[in-house]
Amino acid sequence: MNSISPNLNIMIKASEKASKALIRDFGEIEKLQVSVKGPSDFVSNADTKAEKIIIEELIKSKKNYSIISEEAGYMKNKDSDNVWIIDPIDGTLNFLHGVPHFAISIALKSNNEIVSGLIFDPIKDEMFFAEKNNGAFLNNQRIKVSKKKEIKSCLFATGGNQKVNIDLTTRKSGSAALDMAYVASGRFDGYFQNNLNLWDIAAGVVIVKESGGIVNQIDLLKNERIDIRAASIAINEKMLEKLKNF
Numbered sequence: 001m002n003s004i005s006p007n008l009n010i011m012i013k014a015s016e017k018a019s020k021a022l023i024r025d026f027g028e029i030e031k032l033q034v035s036v037k038g039p040s041d042f043v044s045n046a047d048t049k050a051e052k053i054i055i056e057e058l059i060k061s062k063k064n065y066s067i068i069s070e071e072a073g074y075m076k077n078k079d080s081d082n083v084w085i086i087d088p089i090d091g092t093l094n095f096l097h098g099v100p101h102f103a104i105s106i107a108l109k110s111n112n113e114i115v116s117g118l119i120f121d122p123i124k125d126e127m128f129f130a131e132k133n134n135g136a137f138l139n140n141q142r143i144k145v146s147k148k149k150e151i152k153s154c155l156f157a158t159g160g161n162q163k164v165n166i167d168l169t170t171r172k173s174g175s176a177a178l179d180m181a182y183v184a185s186g187r188f189d190g191y192f193q194n195n196l197n198l199w200d201i202a203a204g205v206v207i208v209k210e211s212g213g214i215v216n217q218i219d220l221l222k223n224e225r226i227d228i229r230a231a232s233i234a235i236n237e238k239m240l241e242k243l244k245n246f
Contacts, residue, residue, distance in 0.1 A: 007062070007108055008131055011118045014057035015104045018050040018088065019122035022095075022104070025049070026123065029098045043089075043096045047071055050088035054106065058084050068109075070199050083109040087199040090119075091175030100124070105177040107202035112220050117203030119181045128181040130210035136184050145213040145232035146186040151242070154189035154235055157182065162194070166242055176228075180204025183230050184211035190231030190239045192246060201228050 004012075025046040051071045058065070064079040069086040084106065089095050091102030100123040107117040118129040128143070130136035136143050148154050156170045157179035164170055171188070173179055176196055182188040184207045198220070205215050214236045216229040231239045 004129075004134075005116065005131055008116050008118065008129060010058060010061045011106045011108070011116065012127070012129070014054045015106055015118055015120040015127070017057055018053040018104055019120060021053060022046060022050050022089065023122050026095060026098070026100070029095065043092060046095070047089050047092065050104065051086060054086055054088060054104070055084075058086075058106075068199060070197070081111050085109055085114075085199050085202040087177065087197075090177035090200060091173075094174045099174070101173055101178065102175055103177045103181070105199065105203045107199075107206065109202065109220060114202055114206045114220070117206040119177045119203050119207065121178060121181075126181075128184060128207055130184075130207040132206060132210070134210065136207045136211035138181075138185050143185040143211050145184060145208070145211050146189045147232070147234065148189055149234045151235060151238045154239075155187075156239065157188045157191040159193045160195060164246075166246060168239070168242055176200040177204055180208055180228075180230055183213055183232075184208045186211075186232075189235050190229075192229050192239070192243055194227040194246070195225045196228055198226060201226060204230070 048071050051069055064077050066077040066080045066083045067075040068083055087105040089102050090105045095102045104120045107114050116131040120127045128138050156168045157173060158164055158170050159172055159176055179191045183191045208215050208230045213230055213232050218226055
């Protein structure tokens with residue numbers, strides 16, 4: 001594995017620190033699950049707390065970088081060309097119900113390009129990360145997209161509330177970030193979803209590309225909802241053909 005940049009190193013440290021709080025909070029969820037009020041207030045606190053830890057860690061090292069985050073919104077700083085993009089819990093609904101499938105997602109946008117991304121699943125202890133022109137990794141092992149050529153044997157991820165009337169075998173996991181990480185590592189053959197936020201998919205974009213996959217063109221300058229299409233090169237055209245009306 002090539003050496004990682006100081007920026008990615010900071011991202012890794014920030015996510016590991018935040019994950020300790022999330023793992024503790026996730027343990028508490030089990031108890032709250034049976035209470036009348038349910039754990040929803042608790043989860044928004046967990047979200048905010050994890051985000052605060054991540055931002056503090058990132059700012060400690062790069063105090064001029066700007067930040068886009070799910071909870072805190074856009075924090076413009078001296079350096080607006082470099083922007084951290086943070087989702088402290090991607091898969092909040094899973095987290096809320098005690099389902100161990102969620103992730104911390106951190107990306108770095110530099111001059112309107114995502115140059116590094118990290119998706120960390122603290123419960124399974126799986127850290128997916130990539131930097132531009134440096135390959136994609138899962139816990140320090142190189143990852144590649146799936147090599148399947150027949151769409152019939154493929155498994156696709158999607159999300160959202162819309163009904164999927166498409167001739168594809170699909171799963172809804174509840175975490176956009178992990179869906180993209182799973183495409184990058186060949187577990188899923190493709191992923192498609194409409195109406196997402198930048199922080200849901202920013203880290204996944206560079207991880208999928210660096211694992212040899214294709215992601216549709218996304219305008220990072222426009223502050224609007226994103227429709228995402230990600231797949232292996234072998235399957236991308238066939239997937240898009242099936243998604244014409246999606």
